[in-house]
Amino acid sequence: MSNSARVVLVLGGAGTVGSGIVKALLDRGSRVVVVSRDSNRLENLKSFVTPSSKGNLITLEGNVGSEEDVERVKQATVAAAGKLTDVVSSLGFSWWQGGLPHTQTLKELQSVVDTRLLSTFVSWKAFFPLIMDNPGSTYTFITGGASDRLLKPGTGFLTVGAACALAFCQIVRDEYPDVACKFNQVVINTGVAPPDRMAPGFLSHLDMGEAVAALVERQSPSHKVVTVQFPADLKAIQEGNI
Numbered sequence: 001m002s003n004s005a006r007v008v009l010v011l012g013g014a015g016t017v018g019s020g021i022v023k024a025l026l027d028r029g030s031r032v033v034v035v036s037r038d039s040n041r042l043e044n045l046k047s048f049v050t051p052s053s054k055g056n057l058i059t060l061e062g063n064v065g066s067e068e069d070v071e072r073v074k075q076a077t078v079a080a081a082g083k084l085t086d087v088v089s090s091l092g093f094s095w096w097q098g099g100l101p102h103t104q105t106l107k108e109l110q111s112v113v114d115t116r117l118l119s120t121f122v123s124w125k126a127f128f129p130l131i132m133d134n135p136g137s138t139y140t141f142i143t144g145g146a147s148d149r150l151l152k153p154g155t156g157f158l159t160v161g162a163a164c165a166l167a168f169c170q171i172v173r174d175e176y177p178d179v180a181c182k183f184n185q186v187v188i189n190t191g192v193a194p195p196d197r198m199a200p201g202f203l204s205h206l207d208m209g210e211a212v213a214a215l216v217e218r219q220s221p222s223h224k225v226v227t228v229q230f231p232a233d234l235k236a237i238q239e240g241n242i
């Protein structure tokens, strides 16, 4: 499938990782739909992408973690963009360091699980059926790698959230081994930031976006899990050496 024939929904596309992916997909000629709960973030995204590609960007306000709202968003997506070919799910938050577990509330844990797992599930349940039977389609999950260890003191709930997301990605791969649409999972084992917020060891969200766009474009014949930590990992994805 040519990139100009692709219509990619990027959930979380106004966020740090998602915005790099949106820019790269647009630069490669795809049409891209982005949903956010925040109209300001959508406006910022419009000013961030390459100006000549802006005509291919469709932005919608909505909450894809709500079963009611996601149905409205789904209808609006199809009405505005036509038939979807791919989905990238980059929902979540960059970091959580609220402190020791015994100092936390149930509400805080619920909000972490809500953001990392429940919105991923609710949106997947709404959008996957639109592409599941289409050869050449992909559903890509962007996740963190904090699932099996404490990254730093006070980040325990980040580990819980990451573990939930990882387990969900694993079960959909295992439950749908032969589905036409292929799952990609990108496990990011380091920080990702825009060029003006880089820290030592971080990856640029622009480079991350290029790698994820290449993964979507490549139409793997099977479900795929790729782990990224270093610039060389991103280069390998772009060159197809994974």
Ligand SMILES: NC(=O)c1ccc[n+]([C@@H]2O[C@H](COP(=O)([O-])OP(=O)(O)OC[C@H]3O[C@@H](n4cnc5c(N)ncnc54)[C@H](OP(=O)(O)O)[C@@H]3O)[C@@H](O)[C@H]2O)c1
Pocket: 011, 012, 013, 014, 015, 016, 017, 018, 035, 036, 037, 038, 041, 062, 063, 064, 065, 066, 090, 091, 092, 093, 094, 095, 115, 119, 142, 143, 144, 145, 188, 189, 190, 191, 192, 193
């Ligand atoms: N940034 C990093 O350093 C880093 C490192 C490793 C892994 N990751 C992974 O990358 C993924 C994205 O992280 P990020 O850093 O890009 O986070 P982010 O900047 O907070 O972006 C997350 C996006 O998710 C969206 N979102 C969350 N719940 C939603 C809902 N119910 N409905 C609609 N949109 C919703 C938010 O949209 P709104 O505009 O509506 O708020 C936001 O734009 C996560 O899975 C994370 O584990 C990130």
